[in-house]
Every structure is written in structure tokens, then in C-alpha cells.
Amino acid sequence: MTAVHDEERLPPYRLRLSSRAKYVRLRILPGGELELVLPRHVDLAEGEAFLRSRVDWVERTRQRMGGPDGDRRLACREAPRRLCLAATAETWRVRYVRCAGSRARLEEMGTGQLQIAGGEDDLAATRGLLREWLKRHARRVLPEWLEAVSRRTGLGYQRVTVRLQKTRWGSCSSRRNINLNAKLLFLPREQVEYVLLHELCHTRELNHSPAFWSLVQGHMPRARELDRKLRHAGRHVPPWIHCD
Template identity: 30%
Template sequence: MRDAIRFVESKVDWILKQKTKIQAQSTLFAPESCFRTRFHKLAITKGNTDKVYNRVGNGVIQIFIPDRVNHEQPKVQEFIKNTLIDVMRWEAKVYLPKRLKELADKHGFKYENVSIKNASTRWGSCSSVNNINLNLHLMRVPEHLIDYVLLHELAHTVVKNHGEKFWLLLEHCYPNARKADKEMNNYRTQTF
């Protein structure tokens, strides 16, 4: 027990740095938050209401919070996050399959099915039988990067690895693909 305590005490600085890093990575939604999806922007309003609720329409995800309720409460944050996920799922189902088909037709790719997922680590994937999975969080990235991810997965319908043939094919369809690949590192698949 003493050894364990000594070990933890010797790592206090590291533990505190890791805690700060984790807290900085999680999104805290507040009235001044600037969060956008492909087709909507988030607006949080505190006011004279008796419960937390949402209204989505006309390009706005409106969250209403009673004046007496702190927006930082975990239940409020969870409500906002679930609302955003629902909106992004709807947007992704409307936009991504259509855009995938447009790009596939334009570049001569064939795929089987497309699914929208709330994946924690990948923007997309292509199965051995050419089923394509796409992350609903794509609705938070710029349009040119959405196209990059879609073409990346379509290229996997032809080349199943990330070798030189894959990159040549992808560069043919999406010039500067490696630059876009690096740019995707500025985004996380899970923002919260």
C-alpha cells in the first residue's frame, strides 16, 4: 500500500497534466458556443422556461435552458450532445448517400450498401464486399474534406490497402489527397 501511494505521489504532475488534457478535449456547450453542422448552427438560449428542450428548423438547433439551470450540468450537456447527434445523423442520412453516389458515378466506382454510424475512431470504412460505412460526424467538416473521405472509401472498393496503387488512384480522383489526409487530423471523429 505504501509503495502504491509513493508511486502515485511521484506521478502527481503527470496525472494533473493528463487530467487537464482530457478536460480540454471534451466540449462544453455554452450560450456563447459556436458549433456548426453541415446545415445547422447551434444556438443556446437561457430564459423563462420550466425545462430544457430543443427546437430544430430553419438551419438552427435551438436549445432552451431555464434561467435557474446551470448549462454546465452533466444532464444538460448530455441533452445538447444527444440533440446534436440526432441532427447530424439526420443530415448524414440525407446528404452522404446522395453525395457518395454522385462521386461514384463521376469516377466509375461501384459499391454495395452505405451505412451511417456514430463511430468513435474512423471517418469511414469499406468492407471486403464493398459496403461503405460513413461517420455521422462528417457533418462537422468542410465539404472538400467530406468529398475526400468519400473518395477515399470509394478507392478502397478497388484497392483494399493504403499502398502506392491506392494513393495513385485516390490522387487521380482527388488531387492533393495526402494534403487532405493530413488536414483531416485537425478534426476528431468524436467532438464530445
């Protein structure tokens, strides 16, 4: 027998009945827990219908609140249901299909839909599959974008690789090989564009000297501001990426 549960199933939440609230409300508590605030005159079915219509918001808000500094414990206990990729303006839904006795495997079911069959209780395996998929997807997107920036700026490079590192968004070697982090897909597009330009400028200046910065800013006047923003960009990355 195959039981499907996907975005139809509601994320776990804590219910709070309120005599003061006028409308149904959702809150993400600091630890990442979801709270559904229900006015006394509203029944649970209505509250849950509201929650169902806001599942994307829940996921996005948790992503924003999470990141390396956030509380990751909750994220590590739940299977990811959505991958919200700001860079490509895509939302990929993850659907889980129960499939007894088999190892988990991931399949792309057309644009925006991923399916993981089997092994749904093995969260570590599930996350491993999603991380692998993220790398594959990033390899379809980032090298092309890098090439476009390279052509526009006339800054050449040798080779580009995409990996999933813990910390660095990108790097450039003295051989002008550029490595990009697949997690860039979670960042706003302009942040990604900045990282691409930053690494391409390292093909000329392999340091952060004034000469390097004037090269970067010559191509992107807002570079310094985007560089500062990048320090906090981890908040765009869903916390489950870093769970074991």
C-alpha cells in the same frame, strides 16, 4: 412560465481593463476561456455590444482551437450555442427554452435554427440530442454526396451508413458497404470529398497499397496532401462532441 434565452445571452467571459488597448478586443485563451479586453475609455455596454456582434467568431475560433487535443473541460461545462458546419457552409443556432419538469427534446425550427426545450441543466442530455440531430442531418447530406462521387468516378458500392464514431472518418467493408462519420460535416468540403473518394477506392482495393494510391490520385491529384491534412482535421470538430 417560459423563459427563452438563446443567442441574445452572451457567452461567459473574463473582463480585462487595459490602459494601453486602443480598441475593444476579444481573445480566446488557451484553455478556451473568452477574454474581453476593454480600453479604459470604453464602457462595458459598448464592449458587450462588440462581443454580441462576434459570437459566431468566438464559436468558430473555439472549434478550431478545440478538437481532441484541446482542453475539453470548458466545452463540457457549457451548452453548445452554434453548430458551424463547414462542409455544408451552414451555421445552426441552438436556442434553449426553459420548460419546467420535462425531459429535454430537440426540434428543428426551419433551416439554421434548433430549439431544445426543457432539461437545459442536463448538459449530457442536451449533447445527446445534438449528436442525434447531427447524425440525422449527416444522413440527409453525405449519402447524396457519396452517390455523386460514385457516379462521377464509376466506383460502385453496396450500402452506405452514417454513424458517429470517435475516431475513423469512414470505412469500407469487403462487401463494399461504406460507413461515414457524421462529424465529417464539420470539415471543409474538399476534405469530405477526399474521404468519400478514399472509401470508394477501397471498393476496388481493400488496402493502402501503391495500386490503391494510384487509383485515388488518378481521380484526385491532391489526395496525398488532403490525406495528411486529415490527420489534423479533428480540430474542426467542436470539443463538446466528445464530452460524456
